[in-house]
Amino acid sequence: MEEITLLIDGREVKGQQGQTIIEVARTNGINIPSLCYHPRISKTGACRICLVRVNNRMLRPACVEPAINGMTVVTEDEDIVSMRKWILELLLSDGDHNCLYCDADGDCELQSLVKRYGVQEAKKEEPKRERAVDNESSRAIKRNEYRCILCQRCVKTCKEIQVSNVWGFSERGFETRLIADDDQKIGESSCVECGQCVQMCPTGALTYQTVLGRGANWELKKESSICIYCGVGCKIDFYTNREGLLVKTLGNYEGPNEGHLCVKGRFGFDFVQNKKRLTKPLIKRNGAFEEASWDEALDLVASRFTEIKTKYGSDSIAALSSAKCTNEENYLMQKFMRAVIGTNNVDHCARL
Amino acid sequence: MTNSIREIPLSAGFLVIGSNTTENHPVLGSMIKNAVINNGKKLVVADPRRIELAKYADHYFQIKPGTNIAILNGFMHVLIKEGLYDKTFVETRTEGFQELARTLEKYTPEYVAEICGLDNPEDIPKAARLMAGLKPMALYYSMGITQFVSGVNGVKSTANLQMLLGNMGVPGGGVNPLRGQNNVQGACDMGALPVSYPAYQPVANEENKAKFEKAWGVAGLSAKPGLTIVEMFNAAIGGQLKAVYEMGENPVMSDPNQHHVIEALKALEFLVVQDIFLTETAQYADVVLPACAFLEKEGSVTNTERRVQPMHKVLPPWGDARDDWWIITQIANRMGEKWDYKKPEDIFEEIRKVAPSYAGITYERIEKELIQWPCPATDHPGTQYLHKDKFSRGLGLFTAIDYTPPAEGTDAEYPMILTTGRMLEHFHTGTMTRNSRILDELVPEGFVEINPNDASNYNITDGEVVSVSSRRGSIRIKAKVTDKPKPNVVFIPFHFYEAAANVLTNDALDPGCKIPEYKVCSCKIEKIA
Numbered sequence: 022m023e024e025i026t027l028l029i030d031g032r033e034v035k036g037q038q039g040q041t042i043i044e045v046a047r048t049n050g051i052n053i054p055s056l057c058y059h060p061r062i063s064k065t066g067a068c069r070i071c072l073v074r075v076n077n078r079m080l081r082p083a084c085v086e087p088a089i090n091g092m093t094v095v096t097e098d099e100d101i102v103s104m105r106k107w108i109l110e111l112l113l114s115d116g117d118h119n120c121l122y123c124d125a126d127g128d129c130e131l132q133s134l135v136k137r138y139g140v141q142e143a144k145k146e147e148p149k150r151e152r153a154v155d156n157e158s159s160r161a162i163k164r165n166e167y168r169c170i171l172c173q174r175c176v177k178t179c180k181e182i183q184v185s186n187v188w189g190f191s192e193r194g195f196e197t198r199l200i201a202d203d204d205q206k207i208g209e210s211s212c213v214e215c216g217q218c219v220q221m222c223p224t225g226a227l228t229y230q231t232v233l234g235r236g237a238n239w240e241l242k243k244e245s246s247i248c249i250y251c252g253v254g255c256k257i258d259f260y261t262n263r264e265g266l267l268v269k270t271l272g273n274y275e276g277p278n279e280g281h282l283c284v285k286g287r288f289g290f291d292f293v294q295n296k297k298r299l300t301k302p303l304i305k306r307n308g309a310f311e312e313a314s315w316d317e318a319l320d321l322v323a324s325r326f327t328e329i330k331t332k333y334g335s336d337s338i339a340a341l342s343s344a345k346c347t348n349e350e351n352y353l354m355q356k357f358m359r360a361v362i363g364t365n366n367v368d369h370c371a372r373l
Numbered sequence: 374m375t376n377s378i379r380e381i382p383l384s385a386g387f388l389v390i391g392s393n394t395t396e397n398h399p400v401l402g403s404m405i406k407n408a409v410i411n412n413g414k415k416l417v418v419a420d421p422r423r424i425e426l427a428k429y430a431d432h433y434f435q436i437k438p439g440t441n442i443a444i445l446n447g448f449m450h451v452l453i454k455e456g457l458y459d460k461t462f463v464e465t466r467t468e469g470f471q472e473l474a475r476t477l478e479k480y481t482p483e484y485v486a487e488i489c490g491l492d493n494p495e496d497i498p499k500a501a502r503l504m505a506g507l508k509p510m511a512l513y514y515s516m517g518i519t520q521f522v523s524g525v526n527g528v529k530s531t532a533n534l535q536m537l538l539g540n541m542g543v544p545g546g547g548v549n550p551l552r553g554q555n556n557v558q559g560a561c562d563m564g565a566l567p568v569s570y571p572a573y574q575p576v577a578n579e580e581n582k583a584k585f586e587k588a589w590g591v592a593g594l595s596a597k598p599g600l601t602i603v604e605m606f607n608a609a610i611g612g613q614l615k616a617v618y619e620m621g622e623n624p625v626m627s628d629p630n631q632h633h634v635i636e637a638l639k640a641l642e643f644l645v646v647q648d649i650f651l652t653e654t655a656q657y658a659d660v661v662l663p664a665c666a667f668l669e670k671e672g673s674v675t676n677t678e679r680r681v682q683p684m685h686k687v688l689p690p691w692g693d694a695r696d697d698w699w700i701i702t703q704i705a706n707r708m709g710e711k712w713d714y715k716k717p718e719d720i721f722e723e724i725r726k727v728a729p730s731y732a733g734i735t736y737e738r739i740e741k742e743l744i745q746w747p748c749p750a751t752d753h754p755g756t757q758y759l760h761k762d763k764f765s766r767g768l769g770l771f772t773a774i775d776y777t778p779p780a781e782g783t784d785a786e787y788p789m790i791l792t793t794g795r796m797l798e799h800f801h802t803g804t805m806t807r808n809s810r811i812l813d814e815l816v817p818e819g820f821v822e823i824n825p826n827d828a829s830n831y832n833i834t835d836g837e838v839v840s841v842s843s844r845r846g847s848i849r850i851k852a853k854v855t856d857k858p859k860p861n862v863v864f865i866p867f868h869f870y871e872a873a874a875n876v877l878t879n880d881a882l883d884p885g886c887k888i889p890e891y892k893v894c895s896c897k898i899e900k901i902a
Contacts, residue, residue, distance in 0.1 A: 252552030254676025283399030300692025323707035343621030344554035347672025365599030
């Protein structure tokens with residue numbers, strides 16, 4: 022790959038032949054605003070919010086314009102700002118972008134840009150057309166087309182990441198609208214509810230049904246971990262609210278999953294906060310479980326293991342370790358069985 | 374996996390056999406779909422069910438459950454007969470070719486089609502020719518290769534094919550088993566197996582025994598291989614096994630022949646279950662210990678491509694639940710040990726000392742680096758794909774393998790074949806997914822998939838509750854009439870305790886690795902009303 026040098030906002034930066042302007046800018050920490058562009062999907066060049074000035078002359082969309090050696094790029098000037106404001110006003114003039122009622126409030130790329138460029142309430146000259154709102158057909162995903170800006174991210178996500186091709190556009194021009202399959206409700210379509218389109222949606226047009234809690238996006242705490250289900254080992258960002266309830270999960274782009282999750286990785290974690298969870302050690306007495314203290318339960322286990330080992334020998338005890346536990350816990354379990362009990366009777370569900 | 378997930382775009386094509394990838398490893402399944410549908414890569418699929426990937430395949434073989442070896446031998450027969458195999462690879466990197474070739478002689482497309490129940494024998498040579506031209510081709514498999522009494526031979530056959538095609542030791546190639554649990558790879562690596570210490574060091578070896586006695590400061594470690602899960606339950610019924618310590622497993626739901634498992638648990642003198650829910654298995658326990666769920670703990674896990682990744686604490690422990698490592702340490706110390714682990718990292722540091730393939734991996738490194746074992750030193754980058762230039766034994770060994778039938782054949786009383794597995798919305802014994810609201814609402818109950826031909830023969834309509842029985846038991850379950858399974862084959866997902874597939878499954882084992890034959894047993898379907 023040939024290295025190229027560009028001058029972006031007066032700064033000399035390096036890139037690779039074949040990259041677009043926005044890619045070179047972002048790898049160098051220069052933020053060019055975008056809506057339809059996302060590094061994980063192919064380029065659309067639809068929203069034009071990423072217009073930049075190239076070689077001090079024409080405005081070009083940075084997401085699709087190839088970066089060329091020696092190119093000079095200005096990411097923002099007076100003309101660009103007014104152009105971006107105008108684009109944002111156009112986007113706001115159609116649909117209904119009331120953040121008060123929107124789950125994406127505080128986590129909306131359109132909202133961020135509106136704030137960044139100080140766009141005031143847009144004039145609504147065009148007659149509002151009726152659009153689809155579907156909060157019920159799917160157990161997992163909600164849809165409000167009044168907030169859709171037709172960026173195509175969901176269409177491309179479903180085509181290129183999940184590869185289910187559920188989303189598509191219907192009609193043309195002002196009538197353009199997003200449809201699932203041949204115009205089905207999401208819950209009745211072939212959608213497998215991976216929720217990747219929601220993760221990629223830059224507005225609140227597609228949102229999640231709640232997992233457990235709900236909270237304002239700016240109050241949520243994020244921590245990454247690894248999915249508990251299959252062996253792919255997807256890295257996930259888990260979001261919890263102020264009450265400590267799980268709100269949502271997003272695929273982390275650094276994991277083997279490259280940001281993608283399946284329906285289990287997206288919606289399958291509220292079991293952790295399910296009321297049926299065990300909270301106290303239990304000891305069975307006369308056929309019924311009774312709550313016990315940790316000391317009592319652990320002493321009982323240790324003394325019974327010791328008794329049985331003494332009476333019947335080490336090989337009369339076995340352990341099932343767990344493919345759901347960490348390396349450290351599995352290591353300790355086999356060490357316990359081998360070094361403390363004195364047997365190799367330790368296995369787990371590798372074959373099951 | 375010998376190779377890596379991120380190599381999928383480097384493959385010219387894929388053979389997927391015995392893996393319903395888009396449902397059971399959905400994220401990886403999507404990557405394969407993207408390669409095939411959007412980037413023109415080739416795909417060959419062999420599976421008894423018309424799985425989603427079959428739709429996009431250049432060649433799809435709807436084989437009878439338990440006939441993987443025959444179809445793989447069929448492909449290899451053509452490769453050798455037509456001289457399409459990678460001769461350089463075979464000459465320089467392998468041994469045992471002549472014997473393999475002799476064994477394969479009889480696996481003509483017609484013979485294979487007969488065994489596998491295929492009506493398209495002419496496609497076998499076409500698929501073999503296609504695969505020969507894919508440089509490299511990656512082979513993906515899962516439990517649809519392994520869960521048979523011939524499971525070990527099934528795995529060896531996949532290796533035979535990939536060596537014959539010269540697809541080993543190259544990026545984008547390889548034999549790639551998809552592990553079904555998030556840390557099944559790690560649990561094996563850590564020695565949670567009856568035959569090996571951490572990093573697959575056999576227990577029946579004096580040097581290893583001495584090594585671990587020294588590392589752990591103990592004497593008299595047992596050199597006798599232990600019991601596998603199914604053998605444990607047999608030993609419990611036989612009276613040799615008296616106590617079981619069970620951590621995060623639910624054998625009542627996950628093991629074959631449920632009645633037998635329950636009988637075994639009842640026969641024990643003492644059963645400890647350490648889990649997050651009062652599972653079907655925990656009901657039989659004498660002591661139940663509440664453990665932290667994964668979001669409440671720290672530690673490392675190893676994925677199907679040998680990548681070691683950190684888990685972080687997202688939530689505080691639920692109620693009075695404790696970390697599994699803490700509980701084990703407490704029991705050990707109450708039995709006279711002086712274990713002094715304060716945090717998971719202390720344990721990981723010990724692992725690094727005894728498991729050579731993990732020696733170079735540290736908590737600090739996995740926070741910022743992508744590391745796959747083997748990683749012998751802290752300045753080693755880890756290993757993206759295995760068997761480059763040479764195999765661990767030197768030359769790759771072809772094993773000449775004949776097809777052998779499943780343990781249980783069909784007969785007049787049990788004329789249908791039952792195969793079991795998982796589905797997209799649920800996982801394993803359902804402990805997690807059935808306690809997750811959205812997933813449980815998406816698919817609230819179990820079902821038996823039955824081909825429209827069979828449904829019409831038995832006069833069964835879609836949604837009707839039917840009885841499915843095997844030699845081991847009987848369940849009632851809703852029929853789902855679909856052309857997914859091959860005629861005369863039914864499929865039941867095993868997640869649902871109300872209609873547990875493992876009441877029916879056969880606990881016959883592979884003689885080598887002791888894996889049960891979940892994927893094929895004979896059964897009968899009866900109308901209830």
